[in-house]
Amino acid sequence: MDLTGKKILVFGVLTETSMGYKIAESASEQGADIILANAPGTASNIMKRISSRLPNKPVDCLSADITKPDDLAALALSIGAHWDSLDGVVHAVAFAPQDALGGNFLKTPFDSVAKAMEVSAFSLKGLVASLLPLLEKAPRASVVSLTFNAQVAWPVYDWMGPTKAALESINRYLAKELGPRGIRVNAVDSGPITTMAGKSIPGFDKLATLWPERAPLGWDTSDAKPVADVVAFLLSDSSRAITGQVIHVDGGFTAVGA
C-alpha cells in the first residue's frame, strides 16, 4: 500500500479517537500529504490542536459546515490554493439529534430525521460535488466514507441506521456517476469504536460489547487502526478496480449469525 505523493482530504477529525484522525495517521504513514477539515468553531479548534500529533504536519487545517454549499465552495477554493488536483477524499462525518437515537425510533420527529440525513448521508454528495473539479484532475481519485452495517436493524442506533442505509446507497450512485470520470467511491463498514460520535449514542457502548464476544477474529473497540488501514488501501492505486462497494472491517462479525 503506497500513498506516496497522494493529496488527500480527511474531513471529520475531532479528537485522537476519531476514525478520521486514525485514517489521517495511517495515510500519512504511507506517504500521503494530508489536509484536515472539520466543522467551524470548537471542532476545528480541537482538530488544529491535535493535528500536530500526526506523524507528518498536515498541509492545512480547514473549517466547513458540511451541510452549507458556501462553506464547501470555500473549502474547494482553499484546497485549490495548495494543490491543483485531489487524489482522495475521506468522509468521516456523522451527526443525529439526541431524539433520533437511543431507543426513540417511533417518537423521532421528521426535523430530527432530516438533520441526521443531511449531515450524515446527503453531505457525501455535497462534499464530492464541490470537490469534483479537483478530483477529476487526479489520474485515479478515490472517495471513502464510513458506515455501520445498514443491512440489519440495531438496538439504540435508531435513525442513524436509515442514514447509513442512505449513505451506502449514495456511495453506489456516486460510484456509478463518477466511475466513467476515473473516480472510485467506496464505503467501509467499521465495527464499533469508542469515539465522540459513538459515545453520543445512549447504549452504544453496551451494543459494542457484542463484537469482542462474537466476531471470529475478535474486536478491540479502542483500536481504529485496522479500519484506517483498509481506508488507506482504498485510497491507494492497489484498489483501482474496486468501486461502489461496502467493505466490512469488523473482525468478521457480519459473517456469523451468533
Ligand SMILES: NC(=O)c1ccc[n+]([C@@H]2O[C@H](COP(=O)([O-])OP(=O)(O)OC[C@H]3O[C@@H](n4cnc5c(N)ncnc54)[C@H](O)[C@@H]3O)[C@@H](O)[C@H]2O)c1
Ligand atoms: N465510532 C464508531 O463505532 C463508528 C462505526 C462505524 C462508522 N462510524 C462512522 O465514522 C465516521 C466518523 O465518526 P467517529 O466515530 O470518528 O466520530 P467523531 O465524533 O470523532 O467524528 C464525527 C465528525 O463529524 C463532524 N461533524 C458533525 N457535524 C458536522 C457538520 N455539520 N459539518 C462538518 N463536520 C461535522 C464532527 O465535528 C466530528 O469531527 C462517522 O460517519 C461515523 O458514523 C463510526
